[in-house]
Each structure stands twice: as structure tokens, then as C-alpha cells.
Amino acid sequence: MRSAAEHLAQVLALVEPPPPRRVPLRDALGAVLAVDVRAAGDLPPFDNSAMDGYAIRARDVVQATEAAPVRLVVAGESSAGHPWDGVLGAGEAVRIMTGAPVPAEADAVVPQEQVTATAGTVLVDAPVPPGRHIRRRAEDARHGDLVVEAGVRLRPRHLAAAAAAGNGELVVLPAPRVAFLVTGDELAAPGATLGPGQIWESNATYLEAALRSLGAVAVDLGTVGDTGEAVRAAVEYADADLVVTTGGASVGDHDPVKEGLAGVGVEFLRVAIQPGKPQGLGVVGGAPVICLPGNPVAVAVCVELFVGPAVRAMLGVPEPAWEPMRALEPWRCPPGREQVMPVVLVDGDADAVAGGVEASGAVAGALPGVRPATSGGSGSHLAARLAAADGLARVRAEADAVEAGDIVAVRRFTV
Structure with a gap:
């Protein structure tokens, strides 16, 4: 018998990740990043205000007190998307909104609730240290800085960071297409009335959900009858990066998976695990094929031990630790x-x-x-x-x- 570790090594040797492709941000959610995302420019790209208030020169209000406030002339306004393009002079202030560019020569922002505004002027009654309430250019990221590292499964926060850093497209590993089929004339659809000798089928339900949870595109090949020809035809025509079968892989008189695939590239063997001993592994029509036992717990165990690692390898995702x-x-x-x-x-x-x-x-x-x-x-x-x-x-x-x-x-x- 082959050990579980040896069998896993053989499984991983057969699978390859689909080639990376460039996709718009909207199509990248859930995919695995294939190439590092770097800042396309400085972030933020300019000094901007962290508050609604007035941009000033700190040196103009060094002597300001409550008893003797400094009066500054409001020279203009800077709002988000509409910067004031002048140069701040001595004794001047510019009305500024959160996120707006800080005018040239301004080095501090006074929040609007801390000043007294009059017609065309503003009174400042306390000194303001240079840099107060200013978000500096590139304090989040500099041009070329790493923003999202390759190998990450992309979540909304990653897409937001990529967008904020000026990236409209990402290079990702596309989700592998994993086809699956179940065999057994004794299988009845969940919810159907059972006939003599029938049981409700659960492996297809499990496999579709498991493959989707792993990040694969699950392709249901349907419940195939107990004939080798039907199994072989379904597998040969599956348009997939990996095919998973359940049932019919043991040593019984009616094992259609073994009958249909043993002569076209799949080796059937015993793996030294419980549950999950009878299995098959090979390549049919260019696609790797993993043949699992039919009992549901054995399927779940083998997905955790062999199918899951294969899908994660194709996605470039590390294997969770035991x-x-x-x-x-x-x-x-x-x-x-x-x-x-x-x-x-x-x-x-x-x-x-x-x-x-x-x-x-x-x-x-x-x-x-x-x-x-x-x-x-x-x-x-x-x-x-x-x-x-x-x-x-x-x-x-x-x-x-x-x-x-x-x-x-x-x-x-x-x-």
C-alpha cells in the first residue's frame, strides 16, 4: 500500500496552475494574486488636509493668544478636486476642506471650530505647530512600494488598496475548473422517494460545495450510471483542469470507474489510510484524475487530504498546518x-x-x-x-x- 504522504506527492506532481491572466479589479475578488501589486504613484499624491478648516503659515500665528488673536485674510478656498492654485503669503489663510490639496507655503491647518471667521478674515487665538492636520505626500506608500503581495486570495480590502494605489487591473491565477462525477445506480436525488436498495446521494452536494469553498469552479458531470463506458466518456469530454470521481474504484464486480479508466491512464491502488483505502490516480485526455471511494466520510477525508491540497497548489495557496x-x-x-x-x-x-x-x-x-x-x-x-x-x-x-x-x-x- 502507498502511504498518504506518498499519494499526496503523486497527486501534486500531476496538477499545474492555470496560466495567470490580467483582469479588471471587479473580476478579481476571490482570485489569488499572481504578481505583486505596487503603488503606481505616491499615496497620497500630494499634501492634503485632514480637517475642514483653514490652511495657514504656522509662523504667522506664533504670537497668537486669546487676548490678542491674529487676524488672517482669507485669500481663497481649496476643496477636494478643486485646489487653490495661489501661493499663500504672509498674513493670509485659505479655506480648506478635508482631502483638499494644501496650498504652496501653507504648513498647518487650523480646524474651523478653533477659529472665529468674519467677513473675509479669520481670527486665530493660539499658536499652531507646523504640520498640524496635514497628511503628507507618500506617507501611506511611495511610488513602487509593495501594496499587496502575490499569493494572497483577494478580498475587498485588497482590491480597495490596489485601487487606491492606482491599479485598475491585476494579474491573478484564475480559479481552476474541477469537474466531478458520482457513480451508482443505487443513488437517488436528495428528497426523492427511495426505491428498493436505494440511498440518497450526498457526494455531489458535498463536492460542489467543497470545490467552491476551495476557490475552484465546480463542474458537475452528473450522476453517471454503473458502466465503464459512461464513466470514460464523461471524463474524456470534461473540460477541466482536474477531474474527481467518487465510487466504483474498489475491487468489486461492479466498479465502473475502475472498469472505464484503468486502461486509459489511471492507476488504481490502495492507500494506507482509514477511511479512503481504494483510490485511483492518473491522467485522462490531458486532465489529472483523482478517483475517490464512494462512502461519504471517505470522500470528505480524501478531499481534505488530497483534493484540497491539489486545488490549493493550482491556486498557489499554502497548505494549512496540522x-x-x-x-x-x-x-x-x-x-x-x-x-x-x-x-x-x-x-x-x-x-x-x-x-x-x-x-x-x-x-x-x-x-x-x-x-x-x-x-x-x-x-x-x-x-x-x-x-x-x-x-x-x-x-x-x-x-x-x-x-x-x-x-x-x-x-x-x-x-
Whole structure:
């Protein structure tokens, strides 16, 4: 059997990011930035006022007091988009609005509530230090400064920063197109009346939501019947950067995915994990193909371990870390396979944590950690109970049991 780490390496070796493209800001939301965004000019591009008030020369009001205010002649007005183009002289002030350019020779702004305005003049009754209430040119960014670093998934704040720095277009990694299909004549649509031997289909619902959450364009190839020809045709004609299949990849008599794809570029193998042992991997029609088991929990686990990393690699997004946490109660593990257990994270009230550990027979007072999400362990069929989990815990293949207090690698669900 191939280890999970070896299988992931093989998956990542097959995928490539779509070529970067330049898009308008409005189309960049959610995309991953491929090229650094730098300031197209100084930001702000000129000295401007931080207040509504009067632009003055600080040296003109050094002697101002309440008893002997200094009277300045209002020489003009500067508002946003309509600067005053004169040069401020001795004994003059310019009415100025927030964001408006500061006139030449002015070096301070007095807020309007701190002066007394009369017809054509303004009285200042206290000294004003140079630089008061002036936003200096380039104090936010200088021309060429880094504004948004490549590799960031673009959010509204990033787009605003890029726009403020004079960038109307960005070079991004486009969302990869990931096609998916599910197999099984036993599958019925959610909400439909079940016939004999049927179950409600959930993998398509999960995969579409998971792929979209990862930042991919999810392409539904539909529920394919249990024939190799149908599977092969769907995969060969998928217009996608990656194809994901579920079900029909094991060693049964009716495994259409294996039947349809084994001879056209997909290797079917066993991966040493529970759940998720039977899998396939290869290239069909130029597109990488990941074939997952059909049981819903196994699909969720394999998306977290293999499909998610593949999509993040295509987007240039780093892989979230797994963190060491303490098991709060014991559970069994399959011999010779790495176990991936859906778990509940307990990281709140210390008394609640201690109570949970005590109830399991372990030592009270253990550090916050994790416990299995269900009493059914990591059974790949426990789809409804998967909703109770916060994330996954990974237990090394050499372990046949986890004891309360043992350290396991844990990560919250990424989708």
C-alpha cells in the first residue's frame, strides 16, 4: 500500500496552475494574486488636509493668544478636486476642506471650530505647530512600494488598496475548473422517494460545495450510471483542469470507474489510510484524475487530504498546518493504516474539558484537545454524523489505539 504522504506527492506532481491572466479589479475578488501589486504613484499624491478648516503659515500665528488673536485674510478656498492654485503669503489663510490639496507655503491647518471667521478674515487665538492636520505626500506608500503581495486570495480590502494605489487591473491565477462525477445506480436525488436498495446521494452536494469553498469552479458531470463506458466518456469530454470521481474504484464486480479508466491512464491502488483505502490516480485526455471511494466520510477525508491540497497548489495557496493536540478519550485504530478520525475540538471552558476526560476514565485536568465526533469511530458510512465534527485527527499507521492524553495531529476542516 502507498502511504498518504506518498499519494499526496503523486497527486501534486500531476496538477499545474492555470496560466495567470490580467483582469479588471471587479473580476478579481476571490482570485489569488499572481504578481505583486505596487503603488503606481505616491499615496497620497500630494499634501492634503485632514480637517475642514483653514490652511495657514504656522509662523504667522506664533504670537497668537486669546487676548490678542491674529487676524488672517482669507485669500481663497481649496476643496477636494478643486485646489487653490495661489501661493499663500504672509498674513493670509485659505479655506480648506478635508482631502483638499494644501496650498504652496501653507504648513498647518487650523480646524474651523478653533477659529472665529468674519467677513473675509479669520481670527486665530493660539499658536499652531507646523504640520498640524496635514497628511503628507507618500506617507501611506511611495511610488513602487509593495501594496499587496502575490499569493494572497483577494478580498475587498485588497482590491480597495490596489485601487487606491492606482491599479485598475491585476494579474491573478484564475480559479481552476474541477469537474466531478458520482457513480451508482443505487443513488437517488436528495428528497426523492427511495426505491428498493436505494440511498440518497450526498457526494455531489458535498463536492460542489467543497470545490467552491476551495476557490475552484465546480463542474458537475452528473450522476453517471454503473458502466465503464459512461464513466470514460464523461471524463474524456470534461473540460477541466482536474477531474474527481467518487465510487466504483474498489475491487468489486461492479466498479465502473475502475472498469472505464484503468486502461486509459489511471492507476488504481490502495492507500494506507482509514477511511479512503481504494483510490485511483492518473491522467485522462490531458486532465489529472483523482478517483475517490464512494462512502461519504471517505470522500470528505480524501478531499481534505488530497483534493484540497491539489486545488490549493493550482491556486498557489499554502497548505494549512496540522497542529498537535491531546486526545481527551481513547479510541481504536486499524493496524497498518494511518487513521483519519473526525473529531470535535474542545478548547473552551477548562471545567468542561476536565469533566469530559473524567467521564472517559482518564485523568481529569488534561489540556484542551479532541474527542471522536461519534461513537462509530471513523466509519466511512457515517455521513449524517460527520456534521458533528469540527475537523480531523491523524493517527500514525504504527498505532493500534489512541489513549487519553496521547498527542495527535489535528486540523479544522478547510472546506
